[in-house]
Amino acid sequence: MSLIRYQSPELSTWPALDRWADLRDELNSLFDLPTTGNFARQAQLFSGWTPALDLYQNNDNVVAVVELPGMRKEDIDVSLHDGMLTIAGERQCPSGEGENAERTERFSGKFRRSVTLPTRVDAGKVSASYKDGILTVTLPKAEEAKPKKVEVTIA
């Protein structure tokens, strides 16, 4: 009679299972690649660089925040036309290109983002700042667009 040695089920008795776990991790890691952002940014797979744009609003201002890493200030063009804010520009990446590039995930070239502003703004008072690769455009609301408290006496 031969006895089969008892193996504790907690031990990994089948090493191949680890490899399945590795495969699962590898597959999961595909979803961490930079191309998978939110759906709006998927567009950049087809049309080049689409920097993420956020828009905020308070009583006095409309604020646009755009992620533009590695730009020169003078290459960013902010314009306002007919209630539409447009941020455009071009980025040059002198390094990371050419025959010695091993991995190029950064996009270089032109971009353009336009957004319709939720209210009228005072075009003469628009200001912008660029810090840590983030462009912040502050657009003061036009006087008539600001919320006003109107005293109404009920007769």
Place this chain on the structure above:
Amino acid sequence: MSNNLVRENNRRTASRREGEKFITPPTSVSETTDGYLLELEMPGVSKDGLEISIENNELSIFGRRSNPTIDGTPVHRESQPYNYRRSFEIDPSIDSAKIAARVSQGVVTLTLPKAEEVKPRKITVS
């Protein structure tokens, strides 16, 4: 052959350790005469929010956002409010003691010099 000198580290189990979500920053890697150049896009990260470490040939770059706080309600949002994290496996031929980093306008640039003994050398015949 040189493709393996700086390699993405796919063992990402560590990056999910605390259930925090990270952005994998888009990165360019290029070879220079002296070594390698890595550029990572991390908008919103300043010098103070950057942590770079090397352990057992694993180069980890972690960037904490310090976004400007905006007074107001979001009307439209495309950016992801997570911090950045990415790691690479570097070849032992890279002199890890001489790795240098700088950050400018949300782009982190790392220079990874090759160790002296692996640089091409001209041997003069005596």
